[in-house]
Amino acid sequence: MPVWSGFLTPILEVLADGRTWRKRELVGSVSDHVGLTLEQRAEVLPSGQRRAANRIGWALSALSRAELITKPARGAFLITSGGRDSLARFPEGLDERALKTIPAYAEYVPLRAGSTVGAVEATPDAVSDPFEQIETGVERVHAEVAAELLQRMRGQDPAAFEQTVLDVLVAMGYGGTERRAQRIGGSGDGGVDGVIDQDALGLDQIYVQAKRYDQGNNIGRDTVQAFVGALHGVGASRGVFITTSAFTQHAREYAKNVPIRVILIDGHRLAELMIQYGVGVQQRAVLTVVQMDEDYFE
Structure with a gap:
């Protein structure tokens, strides 16, 4: 076969x-x-x-x-x-x-830094350790799923993508026990697509910007600077900018140097977080790997 x-x-x-x-x-x-x-x-x-x-x-x-x-x-x-x-x-x-x-x-790079997935096609002879073969196989599956997640999100309408972004952040634990996240995107959103309340009174808030862009249409410094301006406008001290594409180096350097805390999450990282926190994916199989119990024979 x-x-x-x-x-x-x-x-x-x-x-x-x-x-x-x-x-x-x-x-x-x-x-x-x-x-x-x-x-x-x-x-x-x-x-x-x-x-x-x-x-x-x-x-x-x-x-x-x-x-x-x-x-x-x-x-x-x-x-x-x-x-x-x-x-x-x-x-x-x-x-x-x-x-x-x-x-x-x-386009999609391996999930784990330094991985050989995508560089060579793994075969039983290519990797000597069976456990490493298992890890490589799982990583290949996750890389395929991550690539498909990006394709699907780039095809979503803007409102659906904004909700996906909020779902990921809530799954990560933001929004407190009550999972307080609100989508506010649309015309007149002031450059902010969502807000997450970290406490019941909304005293501690994180503002979110979500951009559904195609591969190669990277986010530049001007766009991140506009988001920082929107944060100033609502008196926010931190925000998260998420895109399905990537950020230019100038955009990343700008975000590091502004007084407001701004986290940039590109498409690859977003897909990794969705897999890690179970958003838009479902468990396919659970594998149990055994080893000898030396204590049993003593």
Whole structure:
């Protein structure tokens, strides 16, 4: 059976008919396209999921991250113009190395500093320690989820994104036990999209600005300076500026040097926080790893 990357080109070839495919139908057609046997289709993982469906699902996630396919509805897939171009650009087939030449796929960096995820495709021979293999596998899954979270948030309407930002901050523990957070974005918001009360009387408040920007449309110093001005206008001493893109170096330097405490959170960090605090994600599996209990045998 092909590894997950071996399904990349077959998926695009099936989707090249221009139809919107439901996932179950697509898995069956891709399995037919690569000639999987009945025995291969019946193989299951320890989790109970069919191995072929799992690998095709991983390939679908990667193609979506690379914006070679799109999801017009839940559980539905459609090829994009980029997907069609990739079939012509890589006539010998797509693999992960080819995917990394596509900016949308390469955009998201690994969650853990110094990680090798994304630098090499991990295989059992590439990492000697089984525990390290497990950590690398989990990190790869989280990197894919984080990239998809960014795509979804960039497609939200502004009000929904502002609420997502508040949900993340509340999940982190801001807003006190009563979870006091209010969205105030819209026309006439004065440059502030939300406010979080840290106490019941609202004496201690954090103001929030949320910008839903595409990749490459980075936040500059002027925009952060305008947010600082808005904080001055409401007499606030601290604020959080969150975006789905990134901040320029000048913007970060400015935020460090102003008297008001301003925290800048870019898209990568926002996605990491959503995974860490369980906003917009759900638990897929819990793995138990055992080791010898030496005390038992003494």
